Amino acid sequence: MTLKEDGVFHTHKGGIPHSELIGQPEGSVVRSSGGTQYLAFRHLLQDYTLSMPRGAAVIYPKDSAQIVAMADIFPGARVVEAGVGSGALTCFLLRAVGSEGTVTSYERREDFAEVATKNVEKFYGGPMDQWRLVVGDFVEALDESDVDRIILDMLAPWECVDAAAKALTPGGVICCYVATTTQLSRTVETLREHGSFTEPHAWETLVRDWHVEGLAVRPDHRMVGHTGFLVTARRMADGVTPPPRRRRPAKGAHGEESSSSTR
Numbered sequence: 149m150t151l152k153e154d155g156v157f158h159t160h161k162g163g164i165p166h167s168e169l170i171g172q173p174e175g176s177v178v179r180s181s182g183g184t185q186y187l188a189f190r191h192l193l194q195d196y197t198l199s200m201p202r203g204a205a206v207i208y209p210k211d212s213a214q215i216v217a218m219a220d221i222f223p224g225a226r227v228v229e230a231g232v233g234s235g236a237l238t239c240f241l242l243r244a245v246g247s248e249g250t251v252t253s254y255e256r257r258e259d260f261a262e263v264a265t266k267n268v269e270k271f272y273g274g275p276m277d278q279w280r281l282v283v284g285d286f287v288e289a290l291d292e293s294d295v296d297r298i299i300l301d302m303l304a305p306w307e308c309v310d311a312a313a314k315a316l317t318p319g320g321v322i323c324c325y326v327a328t329t330t331q332l333s334r335t336v337e338t339l340r341e342h343g344s345f346t347e348p349h350a351w352e353t354l355v356r357d358w359h360v361e362g363l364a365v366r367p368d369h370r371m372v373g374h375t376g377f378l379v380t381a382r383r384m385a386d387g388v389t390p391p392p393r394r395r396r397p398a399k400g401a402h403g404e405e406s407s408s409s410t411r
Contacts, residue, residue: 159184193243196271197236203263206236207301207325208375210355216244218349218380219297219323224248226294228315230286230308231255231301235264239271241299242279250278254286287311301325306338313344316383324379332377345381346390352377 149157155166162182169178174189194209207215215237221227223246232238232255241251255261261283269275282289286300286308294317300308305324312322322345324335332350339348356371384390 159186193239193271197239200234200236200267200271201263202234203257203260204231204233206234208236208372209240210353210372211325211376211378212237212240214353214378215299215323215325216240218378219299219321221245221297222249225296226292227251227297227299228290228292228295229253229299229301230305232261232264232281233301234260235267237299237301238264238268238279242268242272242276245278247278250280252280252282252292254282254284254289256283256285258283290315293317296320298322299325303331304334305331306334309338309342309345313342313383318383318385320383322381322383325376326379327376329377332379335379339379339381343390344384344386346384347393348379348381350377350379 149155151166151170153167153170157164157166159180159182161184162180164178164180164186169176169188172178172188176188177185178188179185197206197209197212200206215221221241221244223244225245226249227241227245229237229241229251230253232253238251238253245251253264255264261281265281268279286302287310290311292315295315296317297320298312298316300312300322301324302308305326309322316322322339326332326335336348336350339345352374354371354373357368359366359368
């Protein structure tokens with residue numbers, strides 16, 4: 149919420165006048181009219197992304213953190229994302245690239261783009277000079293080269309691999325976020341077959357909280373399980389052939405045709 153002199157934050161245990169919060173340091177305790185105490189902090193980015201208005205499903209903070217770390221999003225990087233959704237990942241990317249970097253987002257649906265724009269600008273307090281949002285198809289609208297990182301969050305990222313390869317600088321990273329195992333399989337195989345990328349790395353992240361009370365230390369009964377799969381690979385130099393894979397695929401891994409060919 150945005151504090152106002154005459155504002156009141158209403159809860160089911162009473163209201164809290166904004167005037168009791170304005171001017172107080174973060175981590176202060178305030179009491180509602182019903183007598184309940186509350187801790188007051190400014191929201192973190194993870195809090196904001198989980199509560200923001202949604203046009204499309206958001207990428208959860210646990211996956212955004214993995215993308216920033218495993219795709220090596222660094223200050224000053226030139227990042228392209230395809231599939232802006234509701235702008236959650238965009239907020240993380242903008243923070244990671246800093247004032248010297250750039251983020252270009254491509255979104256097919258204009259209604260999603262409008263929601264994402266409002267969410268990003270609300271969090272950062274206005275338009276961001278280092279952010280450009282393009283409404284259009286990634287393959288058709290992509291007009292950049294020497295890009296450091298490309299993030300694909302869409303139903304069929306394999307359709308964009310060739311365009312991503314042309315835009316990425318050698319050593320650059322492509323990172324794909326997909327929801328199902330069939331999407332995961334096709335994405336990985338397309339990256340392998342393209343010939344411009346290193347062996348893809350695929351994984352998912354599961355988050356489990358722990359209850360800690362003295363010597364009573366145990367995992368919580370609930371956890372944040374599967375939200376999506378991530379795949380990363382690095383762009384090789386032009387004309388370079390990747391070394392042969394050391395691990396041979398299991399018999400039948402590629403269907404009946406591959407099984408019969410190895411007999």
